[in-house]
Amino acid sequence: MKRAKPSYLEAPENSVDRLRRPRPTKGTSWDSLLAERQSRVALEEAFEKEEEESPSTSYRSEDDQFDELPAESPATKDEETVKVCLRLRPYSQSHNCNLKIRDSSTLVVKCAGENQPGASSEKHFTFSNVFDDHVSQAEVYDSCIRPTIRLTSGEPGATILTYGTSGSGKTYTLLGNAEQPGIVPRSIEQIYEELRGHVSSEPMLKMEGMQLCPLSDGEMIEEKYKVATIKDMLRSDSHEQISQIIQSQQQFQPLELGDRRVFIWISFVEIYNENVYDLLNLDEACAKRKPLKVLANEGNAYIKGLSTLYASTKEEAYNLLEYGLQSATYGSTDVNCNSSRSHSIFTMNVITHSLAMQQISQSVYKFCDLAGSERQKKTGTMANRLKEAQKINNSLLVLGRCLETVHRNQKPRKVHDLVPVRDSKLTMIIQSALLGKEPMTMIVNVHPTDEFYDENINVLNFSSIAKQIVIRKPSKMPNNGADSTRYSFLPTSAPDLLVRENEALKLEVQQLRDQLEQSKKTLFIQEYQLRNELTDNFKVQFDKMEDSYQQRIESAKQLAILPYKQQLIVLQRKLESKEREIQELEDELEEDENKLKAYEEEINLLRLSKGKRRLSL
Ligand SMILES: Nc1ncnc2c1ncn2[C@@H]1O[C@H](COP(=O)(O)OP(=O)(O)OP(=O)(O)O)[C@@H](O)[C@H]1O
Numbered sequence: 198m199k200r201a202k203p204s205y206l207e208a209p210e211n212s213v214d215r216l217r218r219p220r221p222t223k224g225t226s227w228d229s230l231l232a233e234r235q236s237r238v239a240l241e242e243a244f245e246k247e248e249e250e251s252p253s254t255s256y257r258s259e260d261d262q263f264d265e266l267p268a269e270s271p272a273t274k275d276e277e278t279v280k281v282c283l284r285l286r287p288y289s290q291s292h293n294c295n296l297k298i299r300d301s302s303t304l305v306v307k308c309a310g311e312n313q314p315g316a317s318s319e320k321h322f323t324f325s326n327v328f329d330d331h332v333s334q335a336e337v338y339d340s341c342i343r344p345t346i347r348l349t350s351g352e353p354g355a356t357i358l359t360y361g362t363s364g365s366g367k368t369y370t371l372l373g374n375a376e377q378p379g380i381v382p383r384s385i386e387q388i389y390e391e392l393r394g395h396v397s398s399e400p401m402l403k404m405e406g407m408q409l410c411p412l413s414d415g416e417m418i419e420e421k422y423k424v425a426t427i428k429d430m431l432r433s434d435s436h437e438q439i440s441q442i443i444q445s446q447q448q449f450q451p452l453e454l455g456d457r458r459v460f461i462w463i464s465f466v467e468i469y470n471e472n473v474y475d476l477l478n479l480d481e482a483c484a485k486r487k488p489l490k491v492l493a494n495e496g497n498a499y500i501k502g503l504s505t506l507y508a509s510t511k512e513e514a515y516n517l518l519e520y521g522l523q524s525a526t527y528g529s530t531d532v533n534c535n536s537s538r539s540h541s542i543f544t545m546n547v548i549t550h551s552l553a554m555q556q557i558s559q560s561v562y563k564f565c566d567l568a569g570s571e572r573q574k575k576t577g578t579m580a581n582r583l584k585e586a587q588k589i590n591n592s593l594l595v596l597g598r599c600l601e602t603v604h605r606n607q608k609p610r611k612v613h614d615l616v617p618v619r620d621s622k623l624t625m626i627i628q629s630a631l632l633g634k635e636p637m638t639m640i641v642n643v644h645p646t647d648e649f650y651d652e653n654i655n656v657l658n659f660s661s662i663a664k665q666i667v668i669r670k671p672s673k674m675p676n677n678g679a680d681s682t683r684y685s686f687l688p689t690s691a692p693d694l695l696v697r698e699n700e701a702l703k704l705e706v707q708q709l710r711d712q713l714e715q716s717k718k719t720l721f722i723q724e725y726q727l728r729n730e731l732t733d734n735f736k737v738q739f740d741k742m743e744d745s746y747q748q749r750i751e752s753a754k755q756l757a758i759l760p761y762k763q764q765l766i767v768l769q770r771k772l773e774s775k776e777r778e779i780q781e782l783e784d785e786l787e788e789d790e791n792k793l794k795a796y797e798e799e800i801n802l803l804r805l806s807k808g809k810r811r812l813s814l
Pocket residue numbers: 285286287330361362363364365366367368369370533535536537538567568569570642
């Protein structure tokens with residue numbers, strides 16, 4: 198069946214790029230336009246009927262039988278649902294609170310029109326976990342995140358989102374503070390502690406866009422220099438305290454990873470007013486920030502020109518996190534005086550190279566702190582703030598539409614709608630999670646006071662849709678190993694044989710693609726090893742050549758100085774004979790002087806005897 202096309206006869210959706218809105222083609226007649234409109238209306242009516250038969254939200258009024266409440270879409274052994282956890286922010290007892298925790302997975306909301314007769318008075322929302330306001334950061338981490346960081350099983354990674362109104366505790370949950378570290382520092386600890394002894398000190402392998410590349414010696418030095426520069430700029434060691442706190446609360450143990458070598462690359466971006474900015478770009482430290490382009494290929498997003506820095510130790514990872522946070526844009530609203538007005542995404546790319554198996558796998562962990570989903574009136578939005586709020590709300594709206602479409606597509610139906618991931622930068626970047634290629638965990642933060650009643654209901658409705666999305670685990674190829682892991686959305690029961698055949702073919706194509714991908718990687722590893730061998734061989738040859746050149750230079754030198762050596766010997770001999778002559782002359786002179794002295798003594802004696810004789814006469 199053909200996919201339903203959007204019609205240009207309907208009011209345009211504001212969030213959709215003007216250029217991409219539907220337009221009439223030249224020469225289209227009015228009759229054909231009406232026919233197109235009618236077929237579209239018929240299609241939509243069919244969808245609505247389907248929707249009525251299987252409602253998408255997981256809440257019902259009190260009048261409904263609670264036991265019948267569909268907690269989530271049924272997930273089989275090879276499937277998992279998007280994990281959606283709820284966390285309540287501590288609130289003052291003086292405030293009215295309409296939210297009550299019923300059990301570890303159910304929240305009951307008292308409706309605003311409680312006193313009106315006939316009005317339904319309670320709504321029940323189910324979650325993977327519900328955390329009360331006194332639950333600690335470590336408990337939240339252990340229940341929601343720790344199980345999703347699976348470093349041995351070659352999972353594709355995970356996307357972790359915090360969602361809620363401004364000031365509801367999203368940043369607190371994700372980052373925490375020096376005394377109560379949040380999810381990101383705990384994940385850094387878990388990853389580096391579990392991979393202890395396997396993280397390479399040299400950044401030898403890197404993902405460039407969608408390609409895996411070995412780095413040259415010069416490039417490796419450059420990468421290390423960047424991280425060292427950031428360390429010098431920060432000059433703080435607060436991470437040591439954070440690390441100690443986490444270690445005392447959660448004992449992460451090193452994993453048994455055999456000969457595997459791991460390379461960890463970190464990037465950090467901010468989406469502000471629908472522009473993507475690099476938070477780790479050292480060149481932009483003092484200059485005006487330039488927005489980056491987001492490109493997409495086969496459901497994977499790639500940010501062109503994004504800095505991805507190598508962190509060989511957890512200290513370096515903490516430094517990159519701190520540096521990125523310093524670069525982030527913070528504004529202030531009436532609701533939260535340190536409100537982050539942008540979405541930020543901290544990404545850890547863990548590349549594992551198994552020498553024995555000749556395999557490379559990649560796990561990408563994305564931590565997204567979404568901007569607050571508050572109403573414009575409540576946040577005192579003016580001018581700049583209004584523009585920010587509109588952009589924030591738009592991207593969250595698109596996120597909601599993506600989740601809704603994915604959920605709708607998972608129902609047994611013939612027409613699958615296009616998931617509008619391209620309608621916002623946020624959904625474009627996290628599309629692999631939205632399209633089911635990797636697990637997603639959403640932590641919904643709620644400030645449970647009456648003041649935020651409407652916003653909280655919106656947030657809870659939004660999360661109830663996310664909760665029902667089923668992620669299917671890929672069928673693993675026998676020799677594919679970890680990196681071939683893929684997830685796909687397929688309807689649970691195909692209505693006819695044709696659809697099933699189609700799906701089987703799709704699966705086959707996917708498996709062939711995976712095989713091709715694996716072969717490419719094997720080829721890449723072999724090329725990489727060959728290059729290393731060649732480099733070693735060249736080194737040995739160069740050493741030998743250098744030795745022989747040294748010898749030749751030495752013998753040429755000896756040959757050149759030979760005549761001078763002989764001349765030197767002749768001159769030395771002449772010098773010796775002259776010295777001997779001088780010595781002889783000196784000896785003769787000494788002899789003559791001695792004789793002279795003897796004559797003088799004789800003369801003196803004669804004079805004395807002559808004198809004596811004269812006296813006697
Ligand atoms: N569970 C909690 N325990 C203790 N304090 C909390 C908790 N949740 C939030 N807070 C406090 O509430 C305040 C606002 O939280 P936070 O900055 O995390 O909100 P936010 O949802 O990120 O807001 P924005 O969207 O505006 O950035 C902070 O001072 C934070 O310390």
